[in-house]
Amino acid sequence: MDFADSPDEAAFRRSLRAWLAENNPGLPASSTADEYWDGQAPWHQALYDAGFFALSWPADIGGHGLPSVYEAIVDEELAAAGAPPRPSLGYLVQGMLRHGNDDVRRRFLPGIVNGRDRWCQGFSEPDAGSDLASLRTRAERRGDEYVITGHKVWTSYSDSADWCLVLARTDPAVAKHRGLSAFAVRMDQPGIEQRPLKMINGVTREFGEVVFDGAVARASDMIGAPGEGWKLAMTVVSHEREPGELGYVARYGKAVNELVARLRAEPERFTGEHVRDVAWAVVEAEMLRLHVCRRLSDRLDGVSHGPEGSVDKLLMTWVEQAVGHAALDVSTVTGGAEEDTWLRMYLYSRAQSVMGGTSQIQRNLVATRILGLPAS
Amino acid sequence: MDVRPSAEQRALREAAARLVDDLAPKSVAELGDAARAAKLDAALAGSGWRELRVPADGGAPLASAVEAAIVAEELGRGAADTTFLGPTLAAELRRRAGAPDAPSDAPETVLLRPDLAGLAVAEDGDALCSGVAVDTRGVASALALARSGDGHELVSVPVAGGSPGRDLTRPVAAVEGAPFERVPGAVRRLGAADLDAWTALALALTCADLVGTMRGAVRLACSYATVREQYGVTIGSFQSVQHMLADAFVSAEGSKSIALHAAWAADTLPPDKALDAAAVAKAYCARAARAVCETAVQVHGGIGNTWECFAHVHLRRAFLSTQVLGDVGTNLERVVARRGLGGVHDGLR
Numbered sequence: 001m002d003f004a005d006s007p008d009e010a011a012f013r014r015s016l017r018a019w020l021a022e023n024n025p026g027l028p029a030s031s032t033a034d035e036y037w038d039g040q041a042p043w044h045q046a047l048y049d050a051g052f053f054a055l056s057w058p059a060d061i062g063g064h065g066l067p068s069v070y071e072a073i074v075d076e077e078l079a080a081a082g083a084p085p086r087p088s089l090g091y092l093v094q095g096m097l098r099h100g101n102d103d104v105r106r107r108f109l110p111g112i113v114n115g116r117d118r119w120c121q122g123f124s125e126p127d128a129g130s131d132l133a134s135l136r137t138r139a140e141r142r143g144d145e146y147v148i149t150g151h152k153v154w155t156s157y158s159d160s161a162d163w164c165l166v167l168a169r170t171d172p173a174v175a176k177h178r179g180l181s182a183f184a185v186r187m188d189q190p191g192i193e194q195r196p197l198k199m200i201n202g203v204t205r206e207f208g209e210v211v212f213d214g215a216v217a218r219a220s221d222m223i224g225a226p227g228e229g230w231k232l233a234m235t236v237v238s239h240e241r242e243p244g245e246l247g248y249v250a251r252y253g254k255a256v257n258e259l260v261a262r263l264r265a266e267p268e269r270f271t272g273e274h275v276r277d278v279a280w281a282v283v284e285a286e287m288l289r290l291h292v293c294r295r296l297s298d299r300l301d302g303v304s305h306g307p308e309g310s311v312d313k314l315l316m317t318w319v320e321q322a323v324g325h326a327a328l329d330v331s332t333v334t335g336g337a338e339e340d341t342w343l344r345m346y347l348y349s350r351a352q353s354v355m356g357g358t359s360q361i362q363r364n365l366v367a368t369r370i371l372g373l374p375a376s
Numbered sequence: 377m378d379v380r381p382s383a384e385q386r387a388l389r390e391a392a393a394r395l396v397d398d399l400a401p402k403s404v405a406e407l408g409d410a411a412r413a414a415k416l417d418a419a420l421a422g423s424g425w426r427e428l429r430v431p432a433d434g435g436a437p438l439a440s441a442v443e444a445a446i447v448a449e450e451l452g453r454g455a456a457d458t459t460f461l462g463p464t465l466a467a468e469l470r471r472r473a474g475a476p477d478a479p480s481d482a483p484e485t486v487l488l489r490p491d492l493a494g495l496a497v498a499e500d501g502d503a504l505c506s507g508v509a510v511d512t513r514g515v516a517s518a519l520a521l522a523r524s525g526d527g528h529e530l531v532s533v534p535v536a537g538g539s540p541g542r543d544l545t546r547p548v549a550a551v552e553g554a555p556f557e558r559v560p561g562a563v564r565r566l567g568a569a570d571l572d573a574w575t576a577l578a579l580a581l582t583c584a585d586l587v588g589t590m591r592g593a594v595r596l597a598c599s600y601a602t603v604r605e606q607y608g609v610t611i612g613s614f615q616s617v618q619h620m621l622a623d624a625f626v627s628a629e630g631s632k633s634i635a636l637h638a639a640w641a642a643d644t645l646p647p648d649k650a651l652d653a654a655a656v657a658k659a660y661c662a663r664a665a666r667a668v669c670e671t672a673v674q675v676h677g678g679i680g681n682t683w684e685c686f687a688h689v690h691l692r693r694a695f696l697s698t699q700v701l702g703d704v705g706t707n708l709e710r711v712v713a714r715r716g717l718g719g720v721h722d723g724l725r
Contacts, residue, residue, distance in 0.1 A: 001381055001442050003640050009377060069377045264716050279659075279712050286656050291633035297379040314626045360615075366625055367618030371598050374613040 003293060005073070013073050019050050020081040027084040032344045036084065037160065037205035044087045044115030053086055054113045056299075057093055061109035068299040071244060072292055079253025090245035092119055092165060095236035098305065099182070099224035108163070108184055120161035122152035122185070122210055123233060130361050132167075133176045133230060137212060139168035139183060144219050146170070148185060148212040154355070158194045158208030161187050165236075166217070167229050180229030183217040191215035201347035202340075235305050240356040241313035244292040248316055252285040255323050255345060262330055274329040281326040284319040291315055307369035310362040317352045317359055324349025379636060381446075388443055392450035395419050400454030404684050407457060407544055416458045417514060421480070426460060429467040429577075430477050437471060437643075441577050445584035445639035452588025452697070453595075455689050457545040461585065461700070462486055462511030465578050466519045472570045473530040475562035485511050487518035487533055487551055492699040493706050494575070496520040496551075498531065504553040505533050510700060511546045512538030518549075520556065527565035531556040543696035544689055572647035578701045579654035580642045583635035585697040586665040590628035593672035593690040597621060600676055617675060624671045627664040634660050655702075655710035662704045665694040 005013060023046060027039045047053040048062075055070040057063025064070075071086075078085060089112060096109055111117030128135035137150020148168055158164070164185045171179035187194070191214040197207040224232045239245045259278050263270050295312065298304075324346040331342035353359040367373045381389070399416040401407045420426065425447045428439040444464055451460055462485025463478075469486065470477060478484045487496040487507040496507030500523050509518035518535045521528035533556045538549035566574075598621055601612030611617050638657035641650045669691035673680040680687050698704070712718055 001379055001385060001636075001640060002644075003377055003379055003637055004644065005377060067378075072377065260715050260717065267717075275712055275717050276708065278717065279708050279715075282711055282715060283656050283659050283708070287630050287634045287660050290637040291630055293377060294379050294633045294636065297377065300378060300380065311626050311629050314623070315630045318630075360619065363619040363622035364615065366622035367612075367615075371594075371618075371621055371625060373598065373601060373618050373621065374610060376613045376615050376618065 003290075009070065009073060012070060013077060016052050016074065016077045017081070019052065020077060020083055023050065024081050024083040026082075028341075032201065032203070032341070032348055034203055034205045037157075039084075040087065041115060041118065041160070043084055047086060048114050053115075057113060058097070061093070061097075061105060062113040068244070068296040068303075069293070071247070072249070072289075072296050075247055075249035075292070076253065076289065078247075078250035079257065082254055082257065083250075085250040085254070086247040087115065088246040088248070089119065090242075090247075091236045091239035092121065094239040094245065094303070094305070095165075095182075095232050096223060098235050099228060099232040103220065104184070104223055117163060118157065118161045119163045119165060120155050120158045120187075120208075120210075121236070122155055122158075122164045122166040122212075123237075124154045125151055126153050130358055132233065133180070135167060135169065135180070137166065137168040138172075139166075139170050139181060139217065141170070141219070142216075145216045146183060146219060146222070148183070148191075148215045148217060150212050151209065152212070153197075153209040155194070155208045155210050156206055158187070158210050159196055159205060163187060164210065165223065166212070167233050170226055170229075174227070177230045178227055180233070181226050182223040182229040182232045184221040184223060185212075185215060185217045189215055199348070200350070201344040203344070203348070237357055238305050238307070238309040241309035241316075241362070242295065243288055243312055243316045244296050246316075248320075249285075249289045249292050252281075252288060252319050252323055255327065256281050256285045259323070259326050259330060262334070269333050270329075274326075274333065277322075277326040277329050281319075281323045284322040288315060288319045307365050310357070310365040311370070313356060313362050314359060314366070320349045320352040379640070385443065385446060389446045389450060391423070392425070392447045393453075395423065396450050396454035396456050400451075400456040401545075401689075402686075404544075404686055404689060407689070413457055413513075416456060420456075420458045420460065421483075426463040426483065427467060427477070427480070429464050429471060431471045435471070435474075437468070441580055441639045441642035442636075444577075445580055445635065448581045448584035449588035449591075449635075452585035452693065453592040455545050455589070455592060455686070455693050457513070459483060459485065459511045459513045459515060459546070461546070461578075461581055462509075462515060462518075464581065465574070468574055468577055469519050469530055469566070470559070470562070472564070472566055472574060473559065473562040474564045475530060475559045482516045483514055484517045484519060484532070485509050485515045485535070487520040487535075488700065492696075493702045495571070497528065498522040498556060500524070503555060505531065505556040506552050506554070507550075509533075509535045509538065509549045509551055510696065512549045513547055518551070519559065521566065522556065522558070524565055527567045528571070529565055530559040530562045532559050541696070543692050545693050546696055548696070569647045572651045573642070575701055576638070576647065576650035576654040577642045579651075579658045579707070580635065580638040582697045582700050583631070583638050583654070583657045583661040586661040586694055587628060587632050587635045589690050589694045589697065590624070590631060590665055590668040593669045593687065594621065594624050594628055596686055596690065597624070597672040597675040600679075604677075611675070620671045620675065624668040627668050631657075631661040631664045652710070652714050655707040655714075658702065659704050659707040659711060662694075662698040662707070665698065666691075669694050 054063040139146040170181040328346040538547035641653035
């Protein structure tokens with residue numbers, strides 16, 4: 001039981017810290033400004049090329065095959081340097097590693113990992129949110145292809161994506177969970193229209209909706225077997241709920257450091273209530289850092305894809321929203337040019353209890369899958 | 377970094393859990409069962425776990441704070457009405473002062489200030505010492521400090537009995553103007569770093585007890601929710617009840633992670649950093665524990681508001697663990713001061 005670095009981990013930390021001193025792109029945290037999305041791909045590629053991304057993923061997809069705990073070191077150092085968090089796409093990688101065949105893994109995963117191929121995720125629909133399995137997008141077999149028709153929404157990064165992981169109904173005759181399959185679909189083809197959605201914080205580059213009207217996917221681009229789409233989706237979302245997979249410890253660490261520095265810069269402008277909110281943001285963010293250390297250590301026994309992600313998602317949401325409330329305080333006090341920066345951080349925090357499964361869905365899962373309470 | 381428990385730590389947890397499951401009170405009525413409580417006391421005395429912080433050869437403690445926290449958590453889980461926190465913290469004071477071990481047939485505890493937020497201190501020239509001895513079941517004396525130059529000497533006051541306070545499982549005893557004596561054989565005065573390190577250990581153990589308390593409370597409430605029926609179904613099938621219990625469980629999980637770090641830090645980081653880790657953890661765990669135990673009371677409905685329901689035993693135990701070495705506000709103040717925010721409008725005041 002040791003939170004300290006091993007000699008190898010300490011050496012890795014030193015080299016990352018030295019690299020960050022020269023290569024911090026100075027971007028805001030993701031999701032709080034469109035500026036981030038302009039710089040995200042170069043940041044991903046730079047981090048990868050320098051050897052500081054994909055640390056715990058297998059070598060044959062471009063990873064380093066290191067223990068997951070290295071990801072915790074990356075997050076701590078990114079936060080300490082005030083650098084943007086690492087790109088959040090581990091859930092796609094985990095989904096494809098678990099459900100994709102060798103061909104799919106070989107063709108798609110290296111590009112996802114090294115940041116040369118951009119991906120988005122087409123799961124939710126206007127009429128299929130929490131009840132994802134009721135989705136209506138169809139994929140109909142035509143020779144060696146599937147023809148895809150439907151409407152996806154809350155599709156993060158759809159405007160910059162080369163590929164979309166689409167969940168579609170391939171068998172309308174069976175029970176709703178069993179008739180779904182997953183496809184890798186190229187975004188630059190006729191039959192796809194994507195539109196940005198403007199979030200309440202004004203960001204336009206993160207969120208989108210995608211209409212598929214006769215777009216095609218090769219049959220060989222199905223991820224997993226026909227009918228395995230629901231299982232793949234559950235693997236993906238279980239990891240999408242894990243701060244350790246998302247790299248969000250860095251996100252909150254950076255935000256908290258900025259909040260503390262802001263209060264210290266002009267202490268006379270803030271009240272005890274503001275200090276209290278920032279102190280709780282500090283405590284919450286530290287809790288999540290340590291919780292991720294525990295979760296990533298557990299992965300030394302193997303990656304599990306179970307309901308623990310719902311526990312982590314709720315903890316992460318509480319942290320994000322505590323940080324958000326502190327940011328709202330600072331926004332209110334400071335005004336001027338920085339008012340909007342902090343306000344955007346706060347407003348984005350409201351999405352955290354919805355994205356990746358609402359907090360209410362997470363509580364259902366914790367209650368029934370972990371606490372053993374009967375399904376309602 | 378690898379924060380998984382070692383094989384020895386897993387075995388220790390299993391042994392502590394077994395002892396608690398066998399001998400800790402299962403009901404409020406069992407709290408009054410003196411024969412059972414005596415067996416629990418004897419089993420804990422026989423386990424040697426009260427001596428985890430006694431020095432081994434070379435002066436380091438027999439076991440780390442992580443092991444002590446494992447025992448504390450399991451005792452908290454079962455609301456075990458036996459003494460552990462007090463003798464453990466007293467042994468740590470003796471170890472730091474280079475004093476011989478307390479005789480094993482006369483366990484001792486610690487004397488805290490009346491608000492329980494720190495050790496009681498007799499000022500220069502005082503002949504008497506006041507405070508509150510905590511966790512006093514079966515103890516005859518309590519350790520406190522007497523200021524001496526720029527440090528503190530370890531002193532001892534007699535403690536008679538004690539009675540249940542807000543916590544029904546761990547009695548406390550008020551000490552008013554008691555004469556104290558220097559602890560024989562204490563060869564070192566305790567400096568600021570010693571007291572920071574000791575406080576870090578104490579906070580880490582109270583966090584562990586709170587984590588155990590939360591686990592016990594969640595388990596109790598879930599058990600009830602799966603048997604109590606209304607509208608023809610168990611109340612645990614209602615989302616409103618499920619969501620309260622899910623939040624309680626998640627709070628306990630977050631607390632477990634932050635408390636684990638505090639326990640590790642207590643023996644590993646420099647005293648000021650260990651104290652910061654402990655303060656961060658205590659603020660989080662203490663805030664969570666009250667909410668979790670209140671949920672356990674609420675899920676029991678009217679029954680939860682009766683003396684016979686065990687839920688308030690967990691809630692009350694959380695109160696004492698919260699107060700010892702500082703509650704939520706005290707520890708949030710520590711967090712604020714350490715981050716240079718103390719001067720911002722006088723911190724939280």
